[in-house]
Amino acid sequence: MKQKTLLATAIGAALMLPIWAASAQDAAPNQAPTEAKAKSLETVTVTGSRIRSVDLETAQPVFSLTRQEIQKQGYTSTGDIISRITASGSPGYSRSAVLTSNTYAGSATVELRGLGASRTLVLVDGRRWGTNADGFTDLDTIPSSIIERIDVLKDGASAIYGSDAIAGVINIITRSDFKGAEANAYYGQYGKGDGAHQQYDFTWGNKIGKLSYIFSGTYAKDDPVWASDRDFSATPNGPRHPAGSPNDGLSSFGPGGVISNGPGGRYKLNEGGDPTNFANYHPYSSADNYNADQQMMLINGAKRKSLFGKATYAITDNVNFRADAAYTERTANIQTAGYPIGTSNTLLQLDKDSYYNPLGSQQGYATPQNVSFQRRGVEQPRVSKNTLKTYRVGAGFDGVFQVGERNFNWDASAFFNKNKGDVFGIGNYNLLNLKQGLGPSFLGSDGVVRCGRPGAVIAGCTPINILSGAGGLTPAMMDYIGRPTNAHYGTETTGFAANIGGDVVQLPAGMMQFAAGVEYRRESGYFNPDAFSQAGNSTNPSSTPSSGKYNTKEAYAELNIPVLADLPFAKLLSVDLASRYSKYSTFGNTTNSKFGLQWKPIDDLLVRGSISEGFRSPTINNLFGGNNQTFDVYTDPCDSKYGAVATGNGNAVAACQAAGLKPNFRQTDALGTPTTSAAASSTTPFLSGANPKLQPETSLSKTLGLVYSPSYVDGLNMSLDWYNIRIKKEISAVSSNDVLEDCYLRNIQASCGLFSRNAQGQVVNLNHTYANRGSLETEGYDFNVTYRLPDTAIGKFRVNVDTNYVTKNNETLGNGVIDYNAGQYSNWRTRSNANLDWSYGDFGATWGVRYYSGLKENCTFDVTGGPECNLPNYVSPGVGITPKRQVGGIAFNDLQVRWNAPWNATISVGANNLFNRQSPLFYTASSNTLGNSNFVGNPSYDIGRFWYVRYNQKF
Numbered sequence: 001m002k003q004k005t006l007l008a009t010a011i012g013a014a015l016m017l018p019i020w021a022a023s024a025q026d027a028a029p030n031q032a033p034t035e036a037k038a039k040s041l042e043t044v045t046v047t048g049s050r051i052r053s054v055d056l057e058t059a060q061p062v063f064s065l066t067r068q069e070i071q072k073q074g075y076t077s078t079g080d081i082i083s084r085i086t087a088s089g090s091p092g093y094s095r096s097a098v099l100t101s102n103t104y105a106g107s108a109t110v111e112l113r114g115l116g117a118s119r120t121l122v123l124v125d126g127r128r129w130g131t132n133a134d135g136f137t138d139l140d141t142i143p144s145s146i147i148e149r150i151d152v153l154k155d156g157a158s159a160i161y162g163s164d165a166i167a168g169v170i171n172i173i174t175r176s177d178f179k180g181a182e183a184n185a186y187y188g189q190y191g192k193g194d195g196a197h198q199q200y201d202f203t204w205g206n207k208i209g210k211l212s213y214i215f216s217g218t219y220a221k222d223d224p225v226w227a228s229d230r231d232f233s234a235t236p237n238g239p240r241h242p243a244g245s246p247n248d249g250l251s252s253f254g255p256g257g258v259i260s261n262g263p264g265g266r267y268k269l270n271e272g273g274d275p276t277n278f279a280n281y282h283p284y285s286s287a288d289n290y291n292a293d294q295q296m297m298l299i300n301g302a303k304r305k306s307l308f309g310k311a312t313y314a315i316t317d318n319v320n321f322r323a324d325a326a327y328t329e330r331t332a333n334i335q336t337a338g339y340p341i342g343t344s345n346t347l348l349q350l351d352k353d354s355y356y357n358p359l360g361s362q363q364g365y366a367t368p369q370n371v372s373f374q375r376r377g378v379e380q381p382r383v384s385k386n387t388l389k390t391y392r393v394g395a396g397f398d399g400v401f402q403v404g405e406r407n408f409n410w411d412a413s414a415f416f417n418k419n420k421g422d423v424f425g426i427g428n429y430n431l432l433n434l435k436q437g438l439g440p441s442f443l444g445s446d447g448v449v450r451c452g453r454p455g456a457v458i459a460g461c462t463p464i465n466i467l468s469g470a471g472g473l474t475p476a477m478m479d480y481i482g483r484p485t486n487a488h489y490g491t492e493t494t495g496f497a498a499n500i501g502g503d504v505v506q507l508p509a510g511m512m513q514f515a516a517g518v519e520y521r522r523e524s525g526y527f528n529p530d531a532f533s534q535a536g537n538s539t540n541p542s543s544t545p546s547s548g549k550y551n552t553k554e555a556y557a558e559l560n561i562p563v564l565a566d567l568p569f570a571k572l573l574s575v576d577l578a579s580r581y582s583k584y585s586t587f588g589n590t591t592n593s594k595f596g597l598q599w600k601p602i603d604d605l606l607v608r609g610s611i612s613e614g615f616r617s618p619t620i621n622n623l624f625g626g627n628n629q630t631f632d633v634y635t636d637p638c639d640s641k642y643g644a645v646a647t648g649n650g651n652a653v654a655a656c657q658a659a660g661l662k663p664n665f666r667q668t669d670a671l672g673t674p675t676t677s678a679a680a681s682s683t684t685p686f687l688s689g690a691n692p693k694l695q696p697e698t699s700l701s702k703t704l705g706l707v708y709s710p711s712y713v714d715g716l717n718m719s720l721d722w723y724n725i726r727i728k729k730e731i732s733a734v735s736s737n738d739v740l741e742d743c744y745l746r747n748i749q750a751s752c753g754l755f756s757r758n759a760q761g762q763v764v765n766l767n768h769t770y771a772n773r774g775s776l777e778t779e780g781y782d783f784n785v786t787y788r789l790p791d792t793a794i795g796k797f798r799v800n801v802d803t804n805y806v807t808k809n810n811e812t813l814g815n816g817v818i819d820y821n822a823g824q825y826s827n828w829r830t831r832s833n834a835n836l837d838w839s840y841g842d843f844g845a846t847w848g849v850r851y852y853s854g855l856k857e858n859c860t861f862d863v864t865g866g867p868e869c870n871l872p873n874y875v876s877p878g879v880g881i882t883p884k885r886q887v888g889g890i891a892f893n894d895l896q897v898r899w900n901a902p903w904n905a906t907i908s909v910g911a912n913n914l915f916n917r918q919s920p921l922f923y924t925a926s927s928n929t930l931g932n933s934n935f936v937g938n939p940s941y942d943i944g945r946f947w948y949v950r951y952n953q954k955f
Contacts, residue, residue: 045126047151047171049576050160050515051501051560052409059576059596059608061705061721061782063087063152063802067175070147072837072846072896074912074948076186076199076220077304078147079108079139082170083940084850086804086833087154087782089114090826093136095222095299096939098334103421103489103527105386106302106332107138112154112167113725113778114809114827119616119697121157121165124172125324128161130390130417130493133525133546135164135619141328141390141419142172143218143306145184145201149173154782156701156725158614159578159594162519162554166614166699166727174310174324178205178214181955188948191916195225195299195946213311224301224333227293227935230943231918235291238921238936240868241861242291253350253358253371253467275467278358292337295381298935298943300334319399322413328390338377339427339539344672344683346431346539349373353440355449356465362442373466379473380482382427391418408502417493422486428540430483430532437464437481485533485540491525491620501558509573510562517556524549525620541629541685548624552617556580572600576610586623587695590615606707608721614699622731622770623692629685634736635678636667636763637744642678643667644745655744661761668762677860686736686755686766695772699727705782715788720781727776730811734768738813779808795840803832820877825857825924826938830889842900846910851891852941859883860923868923887920892942908950913942 045052048060063085075081083091089111093104109117118135121128124142131137153169161169181204189196198221205214227233235242253267266284273280310324343349352360352368361368396413441451441463451461462480465472473481499517506512526547536542557579564573576596583589594612601607637644638656640663645652656665666674669683705721740763742751755766782804789797806829809822821827830853837846859869863883866872874884896910919941937943 047123047126047169048153048155048157048160049560049578050499050517050556050558051513052515053513053560059574059598059610060153060155060157061608061703061719061723063154063782063784065150065152067148070144070150071908071950071952072835072898073848074188074894074896074910074946076144076197077108077140077222078142078144078172079110081144081147082110082139082150083108084833085152086802086831087112087152087168090938090940091117093117094939095302095332098297098300098336103132103386103423103487104134104136105334105384105423106140106300106330107132107136107388108140109136110139110170112152112170113723113780114806114821115167115725115727115776115778118619119164119166119727120168120170121161121163122170122172123161125174126171127394127413127415127497128417128493128495128521129172130392130419130491131619132419133489133491133527133548133620133625134622135616138330138388138390138419140302140304140330141306141388143201143216143304143308143326143328144199145203145216145218145306146174146308146326147172148175154721154723155610155703156612156614156699157594158592158699159556159580159612160558162521162552162580162582163615163617163696166616166697166701167725174308175203175205175214175216176310176312177207177212178203179207180205183953183955185951186948188946189223190225190943191945191947192229194223194229195943196223197221197948210314211311213309215309216307218304218306218308220302220304222299222302224297224335225299225943227296227298230298230937232921232937233296233298233935234293236293237860237923240921253373269467269469271469273469275465275469275472276356276358276363278363281358290376290378292340292376293935295335295337295378297335300332302333303329303331305329315397316399318401319397321395321397323395324393326390326392328388330388330390332386334384334386336382336427338379338381339429340374340376341429341434341539342374343372344374345685346429346434347684348431348435348438350466351439353453354438355441355443355463356467358467375466377427377429377473378470379478380427382425384423384425386421386423388419388421391420392416406503408500410498410500412498414496415494418490419492420488420490422488425485425540426482428483428485428538429481431537431539433461433483434464434481436461437477438466483532483538483540485530485538487527487529487533489525489527491523493521493523495519495521504559507562509565512562513560515556515558519554519556520551521554522549522551523620525624527621527625536629541631543628544626546621546624546626546690548620550584550586550617550620550623552582552584554580554582569601570599571603572598572606574598582615584617584696586618590696590698604708604710607705608707609704610702612701614701616697616699616731618694618696618731618770621690622694623690625690627687627689627767630688632682632686632736632766633679634682634740634763635680637740638665638761639667639675640664641666642675644741649745651747652744655747659757659761661757665761668760672760678858682736682766683762684764686768688733689767689769691770694731694770695729697727697729697731697772699725701725713787714790715786717784717786719784721783722779722781724779724808725777729772730774730776731770731772732774734771734773736763736766736768738773739766739768773813775812777808777810777812778806780804780806795838795843798837799835800837801832801834803830805830818877823853823856825855825922826940828855829853842902843898844900845895845897848894849891850894852889854889855887855922855938856884857887857922857924859885885923887922890917890920890941892917904954906950906952908952910948910950912946912948914945916945917942919943 093107093109111117112120122137151171157165157169183202186199201218203216231239267281268284268288270280306328308326313321349370350357352370394415398411400409443449449463451458497519501515504512504514528545529543533540559577561575564570579593581591592613596610599607637652638661669680702724707719709717739751739754742748758764785801787799806822809827811819823829832851835848861868869883871884876882892913894912895914898908900906921936922938
């Protein structure tokens with residue numbers, strides 16, 4: 001309520017300003033009235049405002065990247081281009097997220113201010129582009145060949161655009177007024193000869209009488225990069241700790257119900273040995289670990305095909321009809337290591353009466369026993385193929401008219417956006433067949449092993465030699481237990497809008513202008529996994545089908561009030577006001593407003609600022625996503641080494657004792673071995689789910705900045721903007737740690753009922769959902785300098801520096817604990833891009849430097865101090881001593897040279913990461929429990945030198 005009071009006060013004061021301004025203007029010398037010429041001027045709509053104006057300067061900070069500047073980079077996909085903008089955080093999903101095998105696989109997202117992809121609104125020509133059911137926009141469904149300019153609004157804009165614009169807005173302006181034809185060809189690859197990228201596009205446009213049109217087609221292909229071909233990803237923990245994973249490819253087993261690494265607790269088959277003879281086994285050691293990274297991609301392969309077209313027909317001099325259509329098909333192919341299958345995650349054992357059991361009845365043991373097992377499915381890596389098709393059509397009318405001397409513009413339009421996808425995967429196992437194949441079996445008189453018992457053969461069953469060495473699972477066995485998975489998903493967005501804007505009243509300082517409009521939007525989505533996966537009969541984590549929809553009806557108004565003009569210390573003073581009312585079918589209504597101010601004390605200096613309310617509505621998956629199995633990373637509060645009981649927390653000690661756990665209780669990993677770090681993966685799947693009672697997030701954004709363009713230095717422009725964004729009622733998944741800490745530390749009995757413990761005391765069957773809990777706050781500065789130097793005898797030079805500095809990035813969790821994330825892993829304090837462009841006649845070159853400041857991460861090795869833990873006594877605010885590892889900053893240099901050929905072509909050759917800088921290692925990105933998560937590198941960094949050549953031909 002306090003936020004609304006502050007904003008209401010600011011708006012009220014702004015509305016009073018014209019009255020005071022009128023008297024101030026009257027006191028000024030009389031000036032000749034300016035004749036209205038709005039109709040003859042070329043007005044534009046600037047990102048962040050609906051009011052059409054001839055002035056590109058606004059109260060909001062907007063960063064623009066033109067097509068010419070994009071062509072001078074070595075990137076071609078829209079996702080890669082936007083991820084290099086300094087206001088972008090580390091992308092949540094990209095081609096480097098190779099463990100992603102769900103509907104996000106192969107997608108590219110952007111997180112402005114590092115606040116999450118769902119809090120960044122993506123527009124194309126001012127209209128929403130379709131999202132997935134989680135509110136993420138896959139940028140690679142927008143072909144880069146159609147981009148004329150990318151505007152990045154670094155300010156909250158819910159009052160202008162509605163939900164999701166909390167962190168800012170990406171507005172992609174497409175090409176228009178194009179006459180002729182253009183073709184582009186691009187090819188590049190890493191210096192190691194892999195990861196080839198090629199893209200080809202063709203654009204054709206013309207204007208014939210009243211009709212103008214443009215058409216573009218694009219094809220792109222990205223080859224994968226394999227983890228084994230880079231030092232930092234060739235082993236699970238990087239080159240300094242080249243240990244393999246205990247989830248071993250040459251199977252191991254433990255007598256009885258639990259595998260352990262203690263004496264007599266785990267055995268490994270000798271190379272070439274008979275798996276049915278216990279004499280051919282030796283006690284397991286770390287030398288027997290398997291390197292799962294040898295089967296994994298570091299960057300997945302992908303293909304993109306797209307068609308785009310738009311047309312404008314001038315019905316009259318003042319009325320136009322516009323239409324556009326787009327089709328994009330994006331296919332991602334991802335491979336990860338074979339499934340780590342074992343007793344711990346299937347609850348299955350090799351039966352005591354199996355022919356392949358080395359301690360079984362058929363090996364002569366008087367007391368045969370079932371055995372637990374663990375093996376990496378090296379015979380069949382997990383491979384997923386995600387194909388996403390995007391269909392989009394839009395049409396509408398727009399025009400201008402006059403009433404007296406007042407000029408007005410209007411438009412009415414509709415659009416439809418549909419995403420339709422399929423995820424197909426191999427490498428998972430059929431648990432029903434696996435159970436049968438591990439059951440009783442025998443060797444027939446014909447030398448063939450069969451399921452069942454003599455006289456009671458199980459038809460159609462294939463016995464599984466689960467303890468055999470690599471390749472020991474024959475094709476027949478793999479066919480029997482292998483289970484392909486398939487899922488279908490999609491979203492639809494339908495929108496209608498009508499807007500009107502124009503002049504209100506002539507004030508002494510200029511014309512007051514307005515914009516107003518109404519919008520309707522309908523969102524729907526679905527996810528349908530195959531029936532086998534739904535039933536939980538596959539090693540693919542089970543999920544239920546889900547679908548949902550909602551609609552919103554909205555109305556907004558915006559007003560620009562010129563207050564002062566052409567006065568001492570007030571060359572310009574204007575106020576922007578905006579408010580938007582939104583009514584959702586899911587949670588009700590919300591109103592969000594914005595106040596902006598522009599002040600030019602002198603012609604060369606602009607002071608700008610804004611304060612705005614924002615909101616983000618719950619997504620389809622937040623509300624209707626059903627339940628899904630997940631393997632969560634968590635810390636058991638009852639763990640005697642890493643849990644809360646180890647710190648002497650009284651509540652935890654009492655609660656853990658009441659649960660029947662011993663004082664020396666330890667959380668174990670998938671092998672039943674005590675964990676070696678504070679966080680370990682669950683050994684059985686937990687359940688996460690949606691919450692239909694969620695409310696929207698709310699936010700308050702503030703900006704204050706200076707734009708300085710000194711008249712005595714032609715071509716120099718500088719800007720400095722401060723920003724602060726606070727988000728309340730954060731929609732977040734309640735984590736496993738939240739549930740356990742609520743139970744054991746805060747004695748919330750409802751949370752104690754959300755999980756149970758097995759016979760060994762390990763947490764199982766934990767269930768957690770989304771909730772409005774916690775808050776986020778980020779603060780920092782954006783600094784930009786562009787300088788077009790005077791022409792020289794050796795050519796023209798242009799310098800551009802764009803920097804983002806973060807002073808604060810805090811998340812207050814639902815339990816009141818604050819995470820101070822600025823400078824921590826993937827939350828850089830400073831990102832900066834500097835470019836020097838040179839042109840001379842038909843030749844040109846661009847040198848770019850991309851800088852990332854240093855980061856800290858929790859220590860994984862040398863936790864008491866050493867080369868891998870250089871800040872062992874680091875004090876985390878509100879937490880205490882938390883050993884940290886400080887990693888230094890890094891800069892990547894890019895170079896492009898180009899030549900404008902006399903046949904109307906441009907040839908460009910370049911290299912990104914010219915000096916082949918090797919990225920620092922980050923153990924935060926690696927899972928030390930399964931050894932097959934992300935690699936010890938930051939996916940935002942370059943993985944080596946990348947060469948490319950680009951050919952542009954105009955016709």
